[in-house]
Amino acid sequence: MGYPITANVSERQSAPPSLAISTVIFALRTAEGESRPSLWLPLVRRIREPFKGQWALPGGPLRHSESLQSAASRNLAETTGLNPRYLEQLYAFGGLQRAANCSPAVLAPRVVSIVYWALVQPTEAALALESDNVRWFKADALGSASARDLAFDHNEIVAYALWRLRNKLEYASIAYHLLGEKFTLAQVREVYEAVLGRELDPANFRRQLKATPHIVATEEYLQGGKHRPPRLYRYTGNTESFSQSQPNPDPSIRASSK
Amino acid sequence: MGYPITANVSERQSAPPSLAISTVIFALRTAEGESRPSLWLPLVRRIREPFKGQWALPGGPLRHSESLQSAASRNLAETTGLNPRYLEQLYAFGGLQRAANCSPAVLAPRVVSIVYWALVQPTEAALALESDNVRWFKADALGSASARDLAFDHNEIVAYALWRLRNKLEYASIAYHLLGEKFTLAQVREVYEAVLGRELDPANFRRQLKATPHIVATEEYLQGGKHRPPRLYRYTGNTESFSQSQPNPDPSIRASSK
DNA sequence: CCAAAAGTGTTATGTCTACACCCATGG
DNA sequence: CCATGGGTGTAGACATAACACTTTTGG
Structure with a gap:
């Protein structure tokens, strides 16, 4: 996977870690037979090693002339067909044991992932294409401590995204x-x-x-x-924490009366 | 990482963006002639293009077999001699205009920076080596809106780190x-x-x-x-938000009595 | 008319702020 | 004994939680 085998001369040692962008996408859905809505997120099935066949966060490489945010945006649109109303950087994961329980002796190259998280409206989520390789899952089932079925460290990433969403909901x-x-x-x-x-x-x-x-x-x-x-x-507030580029010193903070 | 649908071999245009780790290091110092301490941070002088001669955040490349956090730790130790008590990821910057006002027509390659921020004790900060190429600056002077003298987008990064520090101080x-x-x-x-x-x-x-x-x-x-x-x-709390690896769902949050 | 959600009022409790006040030390 | 920072007490402002209560609809 990953890094183009550029015949770059400076590449003597081992190849530098390659960069990928992934996104945790949250939407509200009402499951069959349930009265209240719950949190769901779409995953895509991996079609190559490592972790071939397992579910993973939608993601892909960073193209040369796009910002991190627009890479996330483009990528989740391409893989899931979604256009989120809210998109924010979550964390950069670069752990070394990321492909730890990698099935056989596939030596996976080091990958640093910059992960975003997104919120989409129910109408959007409804249109979202669902196929054999794209499916929605209940967020809390994936993000709990016991969950261990996603590719790479994606269970932990989902757990962290969930934590961040819960946290941010309370003040923003x-x-x-x-x-x-x-x-x-x-x-x-x-x-x-x-x-x-x-x-x-x-x-x-x-x-x-x-x-x-x-x-x-x-x-x-x-x-x-x-x-x-x-x-x-x-x-009527900023529907654009979707603001281009930078970190945003939180425009969406709920003005607390203090 | 996982880009099942799109990413294929077609993506091998120009070299992939390279990765660097930088750190914003905060310490408290009492300036000459002042009675109260204020926030300072160390910068290093760039010794090559782009922005040669200008001040920048300490940083360097990510080595192949180290985590992001330990890369940050090692790097700031090498450049400033410091060993922070607190170290946390700040943000991943990958903007395209990062080398915007680059002096001549030096075409800088695309660099994605994963930036950490750190807190060090005054005793540490006192021992810190200061040389012609390493100097401490007052944080608020660098992080204000008007400031525009650092290399790359480092003024904005400092401003964001300051915002994060101020913010986090109030709840953690x-x-x-x-x-x-x-x-x-x-x-x-x-x-x-x-x-x-x-x-x-x-x-x-x-x-x-x-x-x-x-x-x-x-x-x-x-x-x-x-x-x-x-x-x-x-x-007597966790002096280790310095905990290895992952995002830490904030252990250091001050237990609020609610 | 009844059930249930929409919407309003009220009271107890706790937290934050301002500020008055006492304590202990060097000069 | 005085100035000053260390340290405690307290009353009002303000926010939150619990819950009683009224309103408006479908059936």
């Missing part, structure tokens, strides 16, 4: 990126409950939300439910 | 890594004041500190001051 306004343009406050609460894995008090939750900026009430109500129709809201 | 127990083994609570407050750039109420600050775990009072008092001798404390 990112939940809206998992929803459509208009949403009810109860839907936002469902996002929080799905991600954090615990139930939240509806009354207090709605007050907190209404106190945050960039949440504006529309004049529309969601019809079709069994009960009182809830009002729809819209998020 | 990292201030102790900038102090010696024993310290007074007022010294911890000085760290906070120097990093955050504002004064804190001594009374409230000490209460907050004493409420956090891993701060234990010794039976010793700091003698030699002009006034009442303050009690010395010790930090």
